[in-house]
Structure formats: C-alpha cells, structure tokens
Amino acid sequence: MSSIRRWGCGGRVQLLAFTAVISYNPLCINIAIMEDNTSKFDHRIKAPDPHIVAIIAAIDEIKGQFRAGLKMTPQAITSLRKSVLVTSAGASTRIEGAKLTDEEVEKIMQGLVVSKFADRDSQEVQGYLETLQNVFDSFESLPLREGTITSLHKELLKYSTKDDIHRGDYKKKENTVGVLGPDGKVARIMFETTPVFLTAKEMQELVDWTKDALEKNRFHPLLTIANFIVEFLKIHPFEDGNGRLSRVLTNLLLLRSGYQFVQYISHEQIIERRKDEYYLALRKSQETFKTDHDTIAPWLNFFTSVVQEQATKAVAFVEEGAEDDHLSPKQAEVWKYISNIAEAGPSEIVNATGIALGTVRQALERLVELGKVKRVGRGRGTRYVKL
Numbered sequence: 001m002s003s004i005r006r007w008g009c010g011g012r013v014q015l016l017a018f019t020a021v022i023s024y025n026p027l028c029i030n031i032a033i034m035e036d037n038t039s040k041f042d043h044r045i046k047a048p049d050p051h052i053v054a055i056i057a058a059i060d061e062i063k064g065q066f067r068a069g070l071k072m073t074p075q076a077i078t079s080l081r082k083s084v085l086v087t088s089a090g091a092s093t094r095i096e097g098a099k100l101t102d103e104e105v106e107k108i109m110q111g112l113v114v115s116k117f118a119d120r121d122s123q124e125v126q127g128y129l130e131t132l133q134n135v136f137d138s139f140e141s142l143p144l145r146e147g148t149i150t151s152l153h154k155e156l157l158k159y160s161t162k163d164d165i166h167r168g169d170y171k172k173k174e175n176t177v178g179v180l181g182p183d184g185k186v187a188r189i190m191f192e193t194t195p196v197f198l199t200a201k202e203m204q205e206l207v208d209w210t211k212d213a214l215e216k217n218r219f220h221p222l223l224t225i226a227n228f229i230v231e232f233l234k235i236h237p238f239e240d241g242n243g244r245l246s247r248v249l250t251n252l253l254l255l256r257s258g259y260q261f262v263q264y265i266s267h268e269q270i271i272e273r274r275k276d277e278y279y280l281a282l283r284k285s286q287e288t289f290k291t292d293h294d295t296i297a298p299w300l301n302f303f304t305s306v307v308q309e310q311a312t313k314a315v316a317f318v319e320e321g322a323e324d325d326h327l328s329p330k331q332a333e334v335w336k337y338i339s340n341i342a343e344a345g346p347s348e349i350v351n352a353t354g355i356a357l358g359t360v361r362q363a364l365e366r367l368v369e370l371g372k373v374k375r376v377g378r379g380r381g382t383r384y385v386k387l
Contacts, residue, residue: 041209041231044296045223055304056222059259062311066261081136083329084266085109089128091272091354092247093121100125101356123159124244131156131248136263139255144214146207149237152248157241170199171239191286193236202235214257221257226303228253230296234286247271254307261314269354270306277302327366330355334363338373343385 048056090105098121100108105125131152135142142148154168166172175193194202206228213224229246236242247268254262271278281302288294316336327335333353338344344352349360364384367373376383 040205041213041227042218044294045219045227045300048223048300049297052300052304055308056220059222059304059308059311062308062315063259063261066311066315080264080329082109084264085129085132085136087266087354088132088247088251088268089125091266091268092128092244093124095268095272095275095278096124096243098124103356103359105129120160120162123161126159127156128244128248130158132251135248135252135255139252142252142256144207144211144253144256146203149203149207149245149249152252153238153241153245156245156248160240163240166239167241170203170237171196173239175236175239177233177236191234191283193234199235199237203237206231206235214253221253222304222307223300225250225253225257226300227296229303230282230285230299233282234289259307259311261311265310265314267306267310270309273354274302274306327370328363330359331363331366334360335367335372338367338384338386343376343383345381345383 086102086106086109089109090100090102093100100121108122108125109129134155135152142152150168150170157163157167160167174196177191177193210224210228213219214221218224229250232249233242233246238245250267251262281298284298285296313336333355334349337349337352346357346360346364349355349364350357353360355363364373364375367384368375371387373384373386376385
C-alpha cells in the first residue's frame with residue numbers, strides 16, 4: 001500500500017507521484033493560491049531599476065506638494081475637473097480609433113448633441129464620461145474587486161448598442177490584440193491574450209494579488225498598479241472595451257492610493273500623444289510573459305514617466321496660479337506652455353498640449369487681451385511671445 005505523507009492545513013496528502021489538495025480546508029487552499037500568485041508576479045517589481053526608483057520618489061514628492069498647495073476655489077476645481085473629463089474621454093476613445101474632437105465631446109457632455117448617441121463614437125464617449133465621473137466622485141467606495149471591474153465595464157459600455165450581449169461579462173470568445181490595416185481588419189497580431197477558459201481564473205489571481213500587495217503595502221503602489229494594468233491588458237478579459245477600462249482603472253487605483261492630481265491632469269491625453277510608445281511598451285513587456293525572462297521593465301518605464309509628467313503638470317497649476325479666475329483650464333494650459341518656452345506658434349501648442357486648434361487660437365486671443373503675450377507677425381507665420 002502506498003505510503004502517505006501529511007502536512008499542516010489538515011488537507012494536503014502526497015501519494016507517491018502526485019499531490020492533492022483536499023477541498024475541505026479553505027484556509028489551506030487560499031494560502032496555496034496566494035503562494036502561486038506571489039511567484040507569478042512578485043519578481044516583476046521586487047527589484048526595480050534605480051532610475052524607476054528615482055522617478056517614483058520624484059512623483060511622491062510632487063504628490064505632497066500638490067496636496068499642500070491646492071488652494072483652488074470650489075468653482076475652479078469643478079471647472080478643471082469638467083475639462084479633464086472632456087479631455088480624458090476624448091483621448092481615451094481616440095486611442096481606440098474614435099474620431100470625436102474635444103469640442104465635440106464637450107457638446108455631448110453639455111447635452112447639446114441630441115442624436116441620442118446614434119453613432120458608436122458618441123456612445124463610447126458618453127459611457128466614458130459617466131464612468132470616469134463616477135470614479136472621480138466615488139473612488140473611496142469603489143474597492144478593487146472583480147465585481148467593481150465588471151460593474152465599471154457595464155457602465156462604460158452602457159450606451160454601446162453592439163455590446164448589449166456581453167457588457168459586464170468576461171469574454172466568451174477568443175480575442176487578440178493587433179494593428180489594424182487600412183481596410184479596418186487586423187494586419188498584424190501584437191500578442192495573444194488569455195484563452196477564454198482561463199480568463200476567470202487569471203482575473204481572480206490578478207485581483208487577489210493586487211489587493212494583497214496594496215493592502216499590505218508589499219511594494220510601492222505605483223509598481224503594483226503598473227503590474228495590474230499590464231497584466232489586465234494581457235488577459236484582455238472582455239470582448240470589447242479593455243483599453244478604455246484599463247485607463248478608468250488606472251484613475252481609480254491612483255486615486256485610491258492618494259494620487260489626487262489625476263483628477264486635474266488627464267493621463268489619457270498624455271498616452272494619446274505618446275500612443276506609439278504606449279503600444280511598444282506593452283508589446284515588449286507582454287511578449288515576455290510565460291517565458292523564462294518575464295519582465296515588465298519597458299512598461300514600468302513608460303507608465304512611471306506618464307504619471308511623472310501628469311504630476312509635474314498638476315503641480316505647475318498650483319505653483320503658477322493656473323486656477324486664476326481669468327483663465328479657463330485650457331487657457332491656463334496654453335499659458336503654461338508659452339511660459340515655459342517663451343515663444344510659440346498655434347500649431348506647436350496644439351502638438352504639445354493636444355488641445356484643438358480652434359481652442360488654442362481662442363486661448364491666445366484671451367492671453368493677448370490680458371497682456372500676458374503679444375502677437376508677432378501675421379498669417380501662418382504668426383508667433384506669440386511671453387511678456
């Protein structure tokens with residue numbers, strides 16, 4: 001008869017060549033799952049490169065400065081947050097192929113579009129606006145768990161008629177991440193996502209590991225959040241909306257970790273401007289998963305640099321008085337850009353800030369009226385110089 005070896009937990013037995021975990025001890029099973037998760041993810045972030053450590057330290061210093069220096073009026077805060085909602089919704093949906101400008105997004109938010117969101121771009125924008133508003137308003141009561149994620153997905157796709165069947169549910173058919181060709185079809189697959197039959201298991205593992213790491217402060221929260229996002233996008237748990245939802249979840253996790261500045265500067269806009277870097281960092285990291293050289297270093301570089309840029313822009317609003325009642329948030333952003341370089345043309349400002357050309361021109365006229373800049377030249381050669 002086979003010899004039996006027993007461990008603690010009261011339910012683990014070894015019969016010669018195989019090991020079985022008996023299901024009657026939930027504590028033992030939870031420990032086993034947690035140990036497996038630890039070995040799966042910890043190595044990715046337990047020893048970040050020194051320059052990543054330096055970036056994180058700089059971000060945390062700015063976080064403190066922002067919290068201490070934020071003295072905006074309630075009206076200015078409301079105005080700035082509305083501006084960020086518009087910018088974020090526009091950028092996040094354009095990353096995925098939508099075409100609406102920020103001005104068109106703003107009309108949707110103000111209820112000036114009466115098409116009942118008949119086209120897909122408008123449906124996606126309205127869903128993003130409402131979901132991100134929910135996160136901004138209620139992040140403290142939205143803990144990271146699978147139910148929260150599926151609920152946010154359902155809200156995100158609320159107006160998308162083609163997603164009626166699967167919104168809020170994990171995928172039931174395989175999906176891939178690829179580059180679209182001119183004909184709108186996938187021309188090149190970037191990476192394979194998690195198979196349908198493993199999606200629920202891998203999402204549970206990811207959420208459990210992330211909750212444990214954040215609650216126990218096992219790593220710096222920015223490292224933990226970065227790993228969550230890159231793994232979430234590798235799993236691609238839903239049939240549609242994964243990219244948009246990942247950016248909503250980024251806002252949620254950063255806010256819950258104390259990075260309040262995300263409500264005042266759009267990280268989606270930064271990603272849109274650096275979209276090629278974004279996809280390259282994801283691909284370079286995700287193609288190493290389930291190999292013997294698993295790493296998220298390329299993604300960590302990109303993710304922390306985006307948060308650092310976001311933080312730097314946010315604290316500049318505080319330091320430079322961007323909450324001035326005489327300037328709208330976008331006018332303040334144009335003014336801040338010119339302040340840093342002393343002279344610029346409208347097209348340069350559009351490229352640097354992502355603000356639409358018409359809005360940039362209006363902002364420049366306002367700055368001229370206030371005596372902050374002067375106009376030099378005429379026509380296409382017009383430049384604006386800081387006074």
